[in-house]
Amino acid sequence: MRIKTPKTRKWYLFVPMGIVLLFTLLYIAWAWKIETSQSVTCTALLSQPKRMTGYIEVWLKEQHPIEPSFSGVVYVYSTDERDLGLTGTRLLQSAGRNYGATIVEIPLILDAVNRAIHATDWQKFGLIAERGLHRWFPFDSSSFAFTVTMNPPMHFNAVRITNRVPGFICDCSQIAVGGSSDGVMTIRFILRRSPLIQVFALILCVASIIFAVAIILLPTKEGFATATASFFFSVWSLRQLISSSIHVFPTLFDLLILSVCTLLVVALCWRVIAGRVGKTDDDGQSA
Numbered sequence: 001m002r003i004k005t006p007k008t009r010k011w012y013l014f015v016p017m018g019i020v021l022l023f024t025l026l027y028i029a030w031a032w033k034i035e036t037s038q039s040v041t042c043t044a045l046l047s048q049p050k051r052m053t054g055y056i057e058v059w060l061k062e063q064h065p066i067e068p069s070f071s072g073v074v075y076v077y078s079t080d081e082r083d084l085g086l087t088g089t090r091l092l093q094s095a096g097r098n099y100g101a102t103i104v105e106i107p108l109i110l111d112a113v114n115r116a117i118h119a120t121d122w123q124k125f126g127l128i129a130e131r132g133l134h135r136w137f138p139f140d141s142s143s144f145a146f147t148v149t150m151n152p153p154m155h156f157n158a159v160r161i162t163n164r165v166p167g168f169i170c171d172c173s174q175i176a177v178g179g180s181s182d183g184v185m186t187i188r189f190i191l192r193r194s195p196l197i198q199v200f201a202l203i204l205c206v207a208s209i210i211f212a213v214a215i216i217l218l219p220t221k222e223g224f225a226t227a228t229a230s231f232f233f234s235v236w237s238l239r240q241l242i243s244s245s246i247h248v249f250p251t252l253f254d255l256l257i258l259s260v261c262t263l264l265v266v267a268l269c270w271r272v273i274a275g276r277v278g279k280t281d282d283d284g285q286s287a
Contacts, residue, residue, distance in 0.1 A: 024203070031195035034169060042172035042189070048181040054078030054116075054156025056148070058125060060191070061164050065247035068097060068133050070142070070165065070191070074125035076106060077118040080155035084110060084117050094150040096128035132191075137251040138201040141168075141192040153183025161187075167194050167245035182209045183278075197245055201253050208235050208260045216267045224271060228264050235261070 043055070060072040074091065093102040107120045132142030159177045163170040168191045176188040208231075215227045221252050235257055239246075250258065 014024045024199075028196070028199055031199055035194060035196050038169050039172050040164070041160055042175050043174040044161075044172075044177045046157045046159065046177055046185065051081045052156075052158050054083070055155075055158035055160050056156060056185070057160035057162060058127070058187075059070065059122065059162040059164060060127065061133055063140075063165055063168070063247070065134055068129040068142070070127045070129065072125050072164075073101065073122035074104060074106070075119050075122050076108075076150075076154060076156070077116060078154050079114070079116045080158045083154050083156075084115070086106075086117060086152060086154070089154055090151045091125075092151065093124075093125075093127075094147040094149075096130060096146055099128050102126065107203055119206055134248055135251050137246055137253050138193055138198045139252065141190065143188075143190045145188045146186075148187065150183035150185075159185065159187055163191065165191065167197055168192065169194055190265075197242055200242060204235070204238055205253070205256050205260075208257060212260045212264050215264065224268065228268055231264060232261060256280050 041057075043051075054077050057075045057077075058072060059075070060070050062071045064070065076089070076091075088105065088107045091104040091106055093104070095101045102125075104123050104125055106123050108117050109120045110117050127144055129142035129144070130145045132140050134140050157179075159175070161170060161175060170189065170191055174188075174190050177185060179185045211231060215224065215231060218227060220222050239254075239257065246253070
């Protein structure tokens with residue numbers, strides 16, 4: 001019968017560590033592939049036409065730091081003969097959450113050369129997220145579901161979603177659109193937080209917890225204060241690497257880092273007080 005020596009047991013510890021490392025590296029590789037292969041503009045058809053007769057394009061630019069909304073612009077383009085006589089249209093966006101409906105006036109201009117009509121310029125347009133809030137960073141992916149009503153109606157058969165929001169990915173396969181003859185369209189899509197940013201934030205949180213526990217368990221009191229100070233500067237310096245994706249303080253990510261730092265401060269105070277009490281007891285016994 002083979003007896004497991006302490007050295008053999010140490011080798012068994014590397015097995016789960018290796019599995020965790022392997023899955024982490026595979027996830028990072030998958031996240032990088034998603035990040036680099038994403039399409040900035042996604043197009044979804046309202047029907048299966050022989051040719052595209054026009055589109056409405058929503059261009060998302062920025063996530064609001066506090067409210068569950070994204071700012072952007074909207075543009076319309078049509079080559080349908082029934083729309084060429086229009087000089088303008090009114091876009092009504094449905095209400096969402098606790099926010100009311102939005103009305104956008106879109107002036108139109110005729111392009112006689114291409115036999116098309118389109119908006120004179122991009123018009124400001126905001127979207128309310130059905131789910132998601134920036135304070136939940138890095139788990140602040142947002143889903144959208146709303147209706148758009150055009151009055152007078154325009155006859156285009158495509159919806160384009162352009163994602164220009166830093167740190168977010170739009171999955172074109174998850175865009176769903178539907179339309180009717182009276183100019184009412186339903187649009188559904190999801191903006192996902194970049195998986196690379198999520199894995200970076202998770203690794204930083206896990207690493208901070210591990211290092212905090214290691215610092216608390218340091219056998220010497222002299223190195224405890226120095227290690228704690230280095231920990232503070234390191235963690236908050238690493239946070240600056242993703243500060244461009246964080247627009248408000250605190251987020252869920254900040255609360256976790258702050259909790260770990262608070263734990264270290266409490267441990268530091270406890271070790272100082274415990275050291276003084278122990279020294280007083282030793283002095284009393286020697287006297």
